[in-house]
Amino acid sequence: MVLFPQRIDENIAENDPVRIVSSIVDHLDMSSVNKLYNGMGRCPYHPRMMLKVIIYAYMNNIYSCRRIEQLLLRDIHFIWLAGYEKPDFITINRFRNRLKDEINNIFTQLVLVLADKGFVSLDVEYVDGTKIESKANKYTFVWRKTVERNRARLIEKVKALLAQVDDCIAQDNARQDETLEVTPSLLAEISDKVNASLSDPQLDKEEKKKRRKIAKELKERSGKLGEYDRHLENLGDRNSYSKTDKDATFMHLKEDAMNEGLTKPGYNLQIATENQFITNFALFPNPTDTLTYIPFMESFRERYGHFASTEVADSGYGSEENYEFMELNGTAAYVKYNRFHIEHRPQYVPDP
Known part of the structure; x- marks a missing residue:
């Protein structure tokens, strides 16, 4: 008791930024944040207190959850904000992740407070x-032009393969006309039919070998075509994106x-x-x-x-x-x- 004061707020100035953070957050509408919590289970740390701690830490360029956990035990400003509560770094990180979708609403409320006090006009x-x-890793790039060029080449190779498929197998799937849409599912279906035709006793060894090779190549082309289609879907209207982000x-x-x-x-x-x-x-x-x-x-x-x-x-x-x-x-x-x-x-x- 001699080394640590009984009332730490006596050592915090009246105009200290930590008091401003506490006062503003106390007047925010937290109903949308409260809905993120399940009513069952152990009583959680109060989200208003957690938000105060996060905002004040960010104000002081502190972003590490472990660092915030340490300050909740050492710094009187953080101890006062948290009301002597001691959430660990895992709890702090979970709250930060839970808040991602609501941070825009909190930011908007803060700006409206500024407008109400006359600091901004919003005009x-x-x-x-x-x-x-x-x-993301800078070497995980995917470029639209490369994907479109490689996909066009793959389609030409696939059409050449379909031309080699026996007419009786491909008559429903591989019609060589301009309206044929080559899809991964179509190639996988034709590959299965080619494999099923290998059981025909009238086929000689050379023909079976040929068809087995065609079926294998169609299966591989199906996977590659699906990969290119996923790339184009991720690209949207962009020219590039990163595989890891x-x-x-x-x-x-x-x-x-x-x-x-x-x-x-x-x-x-x-x-x-x-x-x-x-x-x-x-x-x-x-x-x-x-x-x-x-x-x-x-x-x-x-x-x-x-x-x-x-x-x-x-x-x-x-x-x-x-x-x-x-x-x-x-x-x-x-x-x-x-x-x-x-x-x-x-x-x-x-x-x-």
């Missing part, structure tokens, strides 16, 4: 983006120490600010800022129920589609296009 967006690297797209990042122009798996993080407060954020797999602007503005409307009346952004967002979208929604656009400064030079000559 103007200052938008910029940055690319952040994924934790299917949401990440390969793009050029600023962190290129050797200046070799290498692409790495990453995300395009778009951020909107006002009065130095972040009011909106969104992650996109598209490396081009121009194509992310309209969906980013729509995400702002989903959060707050309206578009910002003023948009401010650099020339990376300037395009005819974006200008037209802002004009239709009554938004004043302070957004340059990429040739703005070139066209305003004295020596510039218009060239249609």
